[in-house]
Amino acid sequence: IAMYEAKNQGRNRWRIFESAMTERITRTAVIEADLREAIYNNDLLLYYQPQVCLLDYHVLGMEALLRWNHPVFGWISPAEFVRLAESSGSMSDLGEWVLRTATTQMKDWLALGIDTRVSVNISSVQVCQPGFTAVLRGILHDVGLTGDHLTCELTESIAFSQTELVETVFRELRETGAIIAVDDFGTGFSSLSYLTRFRPEQVKIDRSFVQKLGYSKDDEEIVRAIIDMGRILNMKTIAEGVENREQVQILRARGCDAVQGYYVARPMTGPEATAWLLDWQNGGSKRFSAQFLVCD
Numbered sequence: 001i002a003m004y005e006a007k008n009q010g011r012n013r014w015r016i017f018e019s020a021m022t023e024r025i026t027r028t029a030v031i032e033a034d035l036r037e038a039i040y041n042n043d044l045l046l047y048y049q050p051q052v053c054l055l056d057y058h059v060l061g062m063e064a065l066l067r068w069n070h071p072v073f074g075w076i077s078p079a080e081f082v083r084l085a086e087s088s089g090s091m092s093d094l095g096e097w098v099l100r101t102a103t104t105q106m107k108d109w110l111a112l113g114i115d116t117r118v119s120v121n122i123s124s125v126q127v128c129q130p131g132f133t134a135v136l137r138g139i140l141h142d143v144g145l146t147g148d149h150l151t152c153e154l155t156e157s158i159a160f161s162q163t164e165l166v167e168t169v170f171r172e173l174r175e176t177g178a179i180i181a182v183d184d185f186g187t188g189f190s191s192l193s194y195l196t197r198f199r200p201e202q203v204k205i206d207r208s209f210v211q212k213l214g215y216s217k218d219d220e221e222i223v224r225a226i227i228d229m230g231r232i233l234n235m236k237t238i239a240e241g242v243e244n245r246e247q248v249q250i251l252r253a254r255g256c257d258a259v260q261g262y263y264v265a266r267p268m269t270g271p272e273a274t275a276w277l278l279d280w281q282n283g284g285s286k287r288f289s290a291q292f293l294v295c296d
């Protein structure tokens, strides 16, 4: 009987495993298919989060972040559906939608007298696509914006094998006036060689280091080293995921150029971001900076 039960249990386990697998495969398949439709139907959203300079508190950029409220699954993390878009062949369509939407928003901000850059996450799949920069130029042309109001956020992972391609793409991006930020810096593999080779204008210090400021001396030293390196190599440092005043104070004291995170503002819808930007111009930045003048 014992043996029979064990076997039976094993079989049940297998069934549970199997149904979990099926569920995941179904979810993946559904999301992949629905994503194509969502891009086509304009059902996706871009939210925007400010990046604020710690010297004069101007808005260095507004990072565009994808949002998708799926009719069945609810809000799906961009980390999940961007990965699926990359593996299922819809990344170039998705990336184009993001670029077009973000640059159109930037154009609207300019019309309101808001002079900043929109900072767009670019997947390595896009960078490696032949004709990527031509597509980008086409979008800028359609929208009527120059690259001076665009930052391209890229992760380190790209550079690994495709050095020449990356060099060409970076040169072509810069010809439009766009600048380049390395995203999630410190979590990749080729950090240092990447920086000296490609000379990005900005380095974004990964949230995992920023969150430990005030708790872990080691992480504080890493952050300090990245900031110093940025200064030496003439790259602006932006700390990601800043959630409290203490973090801002430490970053400021160390000479970090800019901060982005919930402590400044959460990612906001386009209209919310516009209202935030106008308020920032009309006293918001003064209110924010006041708390750092007193105690430094």
Ligand code: C2E
Residues within 6 Å of the ligand: 049, 064, 065, 066, 077, 078, 079, 082, 098, 121, 122, 123, 153, 183, 184, 207, 240, 241, 242, 243, 260, 261, 262, 263, 267
């Ligand atoms: P990322 O580019 O590193 O974006 C920063 C992430 O940190 C965002 O997550 C943002 O909402 C979150 N964040 C900002 N401030 C704070 C904070 O103070 N605390 C915490 N805990 N989190 C904070 P999100 O929006 O979920 O995006 C996740 C990732 O998805 C992004 O990481 C980026 O890699 C990718 N992604 C988002 N939008 C796009 C896009 O349009 N294209 C591509 N290729 N990737 C995108």
Ligand code: MG
Residues within 6 Å of the ligand: 063, 121, 153, 183
């Ligand atoms: Mg980013």
Ligand code: MG
Residues within 6 Å of the ligand: 183, 184, 204, 240
């Ligand atoms: Mg990042």
Ligand code: MG
Residues within 6 Å of the ligand: 184, 206, 207, 240
């Ligand atoms: Mg990150």
